[in-house]
Amino acid sequence: MSNKQILLGNEAIARGVVEAGCEVAAAYPGTPSSEILPAIAKWADDLGTRTVVEWGANEKVAFEMAAAASFTGKRSCAVMKQVGLNVAADPFMSVAQFKLKGGFLLIAADDPGPHSSQTEQDSRFFAMFAKIPCFDPATAVEAKEMVFDAYDLSERHNVITMLRPGVRVDHCRQDIELKDVIDLSRPASFEKDPNRWVCLPARVKINHPQLNEKREAIRKEFETKFPKYNYEVPARKKARLGIIAAGVSFSIVTDILRAWGADDVSVLKIGTPHPLPIRMVEDFISRHDNVVILEETYPVIEMQIPDRTKVKGRWNGWVPSAGELLPEIIEEILCKVLGKAAPEGAPDDLRKAAEELNITPRRPMLCPGCPHRASFFSIRQTLPKAIYPSDIGCYTLGVNQGMVDAVLDMGASITQASGLYMAYKADGKEQPIVASIGDSTFFHMGLPGLASAVYNKHAFVLAILDNSLTAMTGGQSHPGIGDKLRKGETGRKVDLEGAVRGCGVNWVKTTAAYDISTSRSLVKEAWEYARTHEEPAVLIFRHPCMLLRQKQAVIPVTVDPEKCIGCKFCINFFNCPGLVFDEKTKKAYIDERFCVKCGVCINVCPHGAILATEGEEA
Amino acid sequence: MQYVIVGIGGQGILFSSRVLGHIALSKGERVIGSEVHGMAQRGGSVISHFKVGDYNSPLVKANEADVLLAFDQNEAVRNMHFLKPGGHAVVNTHAPAFAENPSLTKWMSEREARLHTVMGYDMLKKEMGGRFLFLNVLILGAMCGAGVGGVTIEEVLEAVRALAPAKFVEDNVKAVNLGYEGTK
Structure with a gap:
């Protein structure tokens, strides 16, 4: 039997991590890195290792968990996407100067393009910035191999190493050789040594020159001892x-x-x-x-x-x-x-064909049945003049509904709402503001911004779009869910409402995202409270992500062409792949290829043209 | 053999390249390909590259694909430039008039590229209760029916049996056969 399998690059990297004897791995999901940690858990189960594999609430948390594990002599690993490393940059820069004990591998997955990111920054610069070694794989096969050398180098020079796969390595599929686990048999053993584990300024005067020496020693090795990569x-x-x-x-x-x-x-x-x-x-x-x-x-x-x-x-x-x-x-x-002739560009005939057939690239959209679409609809219908700062996640696609006015990075929906409030306050003006953030992103970096907004008495509504999942990256768990990653391990669910109240928020209510009429009255109530009390009000919109495929009412719908006046209100404000406009008949219709029969759009048409069809209840 | 597989996020296009990979690996061939995950997956245009043979890069270059597998006819037109001269496009079709577009037929005939259409949505609606997720194997059947792509219907069926979740094996087999009959 062949020991080769076709794996995703990320699965290959994960296999390398487990084979190399890594015992503690932590991550926060982010494309293109998301599949690595679940694959580490899977391989660890397959190979019967005791590897502790856990999602951190954000990348900084994950990085620090993995870093401290390496202080005990165990091999550890932190996984994140390139912008995740921005979040973890603080501990990363400090740890770079430490004389580490166990091998510590940082996997920073880059997204040139970018395909699913807010920047296309190069993490190799971060390695250079921190003066640490970096491996840059050309294929998934090589990425897996590099994991072993990265650990070896890390332990020989007591320095963190970085593996920097790009998206085409992470998401490539290739035939990969599987091997057995290296049995390191290393019990955790933390030896107290403040000179080693406390980043006092006095230590930097010693550690920094040492880091420079390590770098030059590693450079020498890279010159001659790594002919397989160079x-x-x-x-x-x-x-x-x-x-x-x-x-x-x-x-x-x-x-x-x-x-x-x-x-x-x-x-x-x-x-x-x-x-x-x-x-x-x-x-x-x-x-x-x-x-x-x-x-x-x-x-x-x-x-x-x-x-x-x-x-x-x-x-x-x-x-x-x-x-x-x-x-x-x-x-x-x-x-x-x-000086060769340039290759044929996009051929004119094909461009013409696409034009004649009215074909444009399809933009990403929220899935049919996505609860965020309904939440955004309720908010915009209630407070159409509000400014809508939003956040990083599926709901960034609310931009299609005019519901995303400003996005920076994880957690910035809340802090931008604060900044907007402050700017209008300087003019003595009242401006409705509704920020939106997902459940996972709220636990990632929403909490400090919310505490700050309560403390400073900033009037805005925060909509937490709770779909009980980290959805955009493929459906990972997070503190608000409680499930853990390795089979048979249960965590404890952190109560979202409780966390919000813990930040000092007085007005916290929850609504069913699909229930547009209740949601609308609660949005109104929330803003009224925020405005009059000068503090943030938090409205949680709840409905499970469609990726979870939970059972829900099946409500087939149709558009009555007699009632549809062709105003495109449903297209512009609801924006569902299953509800499209026929330019010939100038009427909306249900595209059965995509409609999931959630029935939400029935409440969307101002002319009552979207109707439930009877007799097909499943 | 170089394949480009295109469609719309959510159509399950990743499974098609898994099937092709399974077949190649069972023949002892090397494979490499590229997939789309993340935001781009959410209902937007998606593209997978898949290469069987001695390649380093996971990406197919324009003008080099032997086969374009399209889950959506619009995506087929947008990505037709990947096809090499003499290449084959296997296209799931919902509005067959597109195949008559003069600019498209001119481009296809100039480079001796062939278009094979299959009415996958209609078939799945009629035969399988509108479960359009089976398009990903139906289209592989259609590719075999058209006699292109370098794999046989038997190989596809064997791979689908090995890879599909047990309770969906029979549905997958049915969809493969529907596609096969659709282009044979």
Whole structure:
């Protein structure tokens, strides 16, 4: 029987983490990293390890849990997406200077593009900022292999290491070799040593120079001891061009060169972009007249090269400074550098066909039946003049309903509401404000902002859209749910209303998200309370996420073409994939391919044209 | 063999590449591909890349796909540029008139690309109570029916039996066969 399986890159990385003997793993979900922690739990169960695998309430929490576990000598691992590392940046920068005990691996998943993020920042810069080593895998196979070396390096140099997979590694599917677990048999043993575990300024004077020494020692190793990650693919003939490539860009460029049958281009693969094996890179540059650097998303390798005279990269505009380096873009760069004819762009005939057939890319939308859609509808109908700061999650898609006016990062719905209130207050004006945040995001970073708003007496309504799930990232648990990750482990549910009251909020009520009429009167009541008492009022909209597929009433609906006047109110304010507009008949209709028969839209049409159909109750 | 699979978030397109992967692995072939997760999955346009053979990159480049599997005809048109000359598009169709669009037929015929349509929604509505989630295997059946994609209907059925949850195996098999009959 083959020990190969086709795995998602994230599952492969997780397998590596378990095989490498990691005993404590923590994360907060975020695309493209979300599948890693559940996969660690799954592999740990399959392989029978005792690995403790837990979601933290946010990335900072998760990072600190994993960091402290490594103080005991155990191998640990923290997992997050690139913007999650912003949240965990504080402990990350401190821990970088520690003389660690157990191997500590940070997996920071980047999202060039971006596909599902608010930035396309490059976590390798964070590794450089913190002066710690970073591995940048080109494939899922390599990512798994790098996990072992990252732990080994971490323990030999007592320093945190980073694995930085990009989205095309995380979400690639590849055949992966499975191995057994390394049995480390390490009991947790925390040895009290304030000089080691307390980040006093006096210690920094010793730790920082030590960190510099570690970095240079690791750089030396990267120069010669990691030929499996840093190597040259030589040209068969004299090279006209040298390419330095890292991450998935290496995979893409080698596929293109092979398809071309190119024999006069050599490639230097860099799997350890920080600290950069500078000698190796300079030697490669010295042997080529023309060098292109392909890396995502920022010029991390490029900026570490002292002399860039021969380098074509981002500093001189040869490589785009934003966006994902897709195969088509890399091919275009190569053609330009080599003076080859540019490949065929998007063909005119196809563009014309799409225009003639009225085809545009479909924007992401809230799922059919999503409770957030109903919640947003109730709020906008009640307080149409309000400003709507919102947050990071599925409900950011409320932008389609005109219900998302400002989004920054996790938790900022509440703090932006505060800031908006303060700005209008400076003018002595009253401005309705309704902030929206999800249940998981509230526990992630909503609590400090809410406590601050209560303390400072900021008048706004906070709508907590509680769908009992971290939904956008695929349905993970969080403190407000209580389920834990490893099979058979139960946690304790943190009461959401109680947490809100604990922050000092006096007006807290809960409404059924699907019940538009009750929700509307409660939104009104909440704002009235907030306005008159000058403090935040919190209204919790509750209904389970459709991903949970919980049983609910099945209410088939239809649009009565006699009553529909074609005003598009339902399209603009409700925005459901199952409710669409026919431009020919100028009427709305139910698209059965997507409708889930939640029946909410019956209460949406001002002309009563959306009706329940009878006799089909399931 | 390079496949591009396109559709709308929520249609279950990831399962199709899992089936193709299962078949390739059982033949001892190397596979690599790319999927879409996260916000992009929520009802928007989604695209999966899948390559069988000696490749490093998970992405299919424009003009290089052997097969375009489309769960939605609009997404098919938007992504047709992935097809290589002589490539095949297998398209789940709800409004068949699109196939007559002169710009599209001109582009297809110039590069000898072939369009295979299958009325998946109609079939699933009629035969399987409108459970449109089975499109992901129906379309694989349609690909085999059209005689393209480098896998046989037997291989698809075997893989679907191995991968589908036990209580849905028979439904999956039925959907594969519906698709197969639809393009044969």
